[in-house]
Amino acid sequence: MSFLDTFFKKKDDAHALGIDIGSSAIKIVQLRKKNGQAILETYGELSLGPYAGLTVGQAAQLPAEKIAQAVADLMKEKEVNVTTRKCGLSIPFASSLMSVVEMPDVGPEKLKSMVPLEARKYIPVPIQEVMLDWSVIPQVESAPDEEIASGIPALKKTDVLIVAIHNDTIARYQEIVAKAGLEAGFFEIEVFSTQRAVLDEALRPVLIMDMGAASTKLYIVERGIIRASHTVNRGAQDATFALSKSLGVSAEEAEVMKRASGLLNENKSAGEVMSLVLDYVWSETQTTLLAFEKKHNKPVAKILMVGGGASLKGILELAKENFKMDVALGLPFNKVSAPAFLENILRETGPEFAVSIGLALRKLAEEE
Numbered sequence: 622m623s624f625l626d627t628f629f630k631k632k633d634d635a636h637a638l639g640i641d642i643g644s645s646a647i648k649i650v651q652l653r654k655k656n657g658q659a660i661l662e663t664y665g666e667l668s669l670g671p672y673a674g675l676t677v678g679q680a681a682q683l684p685a686e687k688i689a690q691a692v693a694d695l696m697k698e699k700e701v702n703v704t705t706r707k708c709g710l711s712i713p714f715a716s717s718l719m720s721v722v723e724m725p726d727v728g729p730e731k732l733k734s735m736v737p738l739e740a741r742k743y744i745p746v747p748i749q750e751v752m753l754d755w756s757v758i759p760q761v762e763s764a765p766d767e768e769i770a771s772g773i774p775a776l777k778k779t780d781v782l783i784v785a786i787h788n789d790t791i792a793r794y795q796e797i798v799a800k801a802g803l804e805a806g807f808f809e810i811e812v813f814s815t816q817r818a819v820l821d822e823a824l825r826p827v828l829i830m831d832m833g834a835a836s837t838k839l840y841i842v843e844r845g846i847i848r849a850s851h852t853v854n855r856g857a858q859d860a861t862f863a864l865s866k867s868l869g870v871s872a873e874e875a876e877v878m879k880r881a882s883g884l885l886n887e888n889k890s891a892g893e894v895m896s897l898v899l900d901y902v903w904s905e906t907q908t909t910l911l912a913f914e915k916k917h918n919k920p921v922a923k924i925l926m927v928g929g930g931a932s933l934k935g936i937l938e939l940a941k942e943n944f945k946m947d948v949a950l951g952l953p954f955n956k957v958s959a960p961a962f963l964e965n966i967l968r969e970t971g972p973e974f975a976v977s978i979g980l981a982l983r984k985l986a987e988e989e
């Protein structure tokens with residue numbers, strides 16, 4: 622290396638991993654920053670079912686040790702070839718408690734001491750057992766009704782989103798990080814990662830539908846804030862179970878069939894049994910939409926589908942037909958640069974990687 626090479630050697634590009642430990646599969650994405658752009662370096666996924674004696678696509682409950690082993694296995698895979706350990710990890714939505722609380726608008730310093738006191742009222746476990754985080758919800762400027770009526774300025778209020786995660790959950794993730802040899806910069810509740818990956822600067826409310834293996838998470842978000850949420854007790858594995866039962870084939874075979882042709886299976890009854898599972902998800906989604914619209918007196922503009930279930934062939938068309946509104950698949954890989962020849966495959970597998978891409982994007986931004 623010449624003197625000039627050393628002299629002009631640019632700082633190494635930043636690299637970052639996003640690691641999403643879902644109930645049925647771990648998803649990992651590695652990004653690199655070059656000239657201010659996030660570039661996709663590698664990505665991969667590993668099913669957890671087989672680590673628990675179950676099949677691919679099924680949700681598994683595993684101890685931290687086994688999860689750490691699976692993360693290490695995935696990072697080692699030749700096709701994945703991860704080269705950094707710097708990462709952000711997601712925490713399942715179900716392991717968090719969130720409340721929107723109205724508080725006096727006293728500024729960030731005072732809120733810091735008030736939030737833990739206020740949180741006691743909303744969190745059903747002792748406050749020392751949880752880690753608290755919070756953020757002020759930006760207000761749309763308008764004078765309160767009482768102020769207009771009386772002419773006297775009312776004490777200004779502000780909405781604060783309070784998030785609590787149990788210490789046991791944090792400890793579990795710290796154990797995974799240590800055992801898998803990771804350097805974790807943060808833990809983030811998955812819904813925030815998903816939003817970063819699939820939302821644009823949308824001001825109007827959007828419903829994000831994350832269809833995982835055992836459940837489907839619904840979040841209505843508006844300007845970055847979760848306004849409503851609901852978890853439906855059905856997911857993509859229920860489509861496999863229904864298929865396996867109705868056709869009398871093993872869960873493994875049903876999973877392969879489901880992924881190969883989805884709702885477009887030439888055996889019409891195969892598509893029909895899977896649609897029945899989806900009908901339940903649609904109806905719960907409809908209820909969530911209506912409850913929001915009634916409470917806030919405004920419509921949800923769009924539904925965005927993410928999670929492995931959103932890759933089921935034909936699901937988007939079925940959802941469009943059912944909801945009669947704007948429905949689209951989340952395309953998280955659109956937020957990163959990738960080789961053109963990957964375009965199709967990234968569009969198809971994209972929905973499943975929403976959380977991991979959102980995590981990697983945040984970690985990459987924090988690396989600078």
Ligand SMILES: Nc1ncnc2c1ncn2[C@@H]1O[C@H](COP(=O)(O)OP(=O)(O)OP(=O)(O)O)[C@@H](O)[C@H]1O
Pocket residue numbers: 642643644645646647677678679713832833834835836856857858861876879880881883927928929930932933934973
């Ligand atoms: N191409 C596909 N067609 C149909 N279903 C698919 C496809 N790819 C994955 N799935 C299904 O998606 C599910 C996994 O989705 P995902 O990885 O989003 O779940 P998860 O993150 O593990 O779950 P959760 O978020 O609930 O913890 C599995 O049940 C799998 O069968």
Ligand SMILES: [Mg+2]
Pocket residue numbers: 643644833928976
């Ligand atoms: Mg998931």
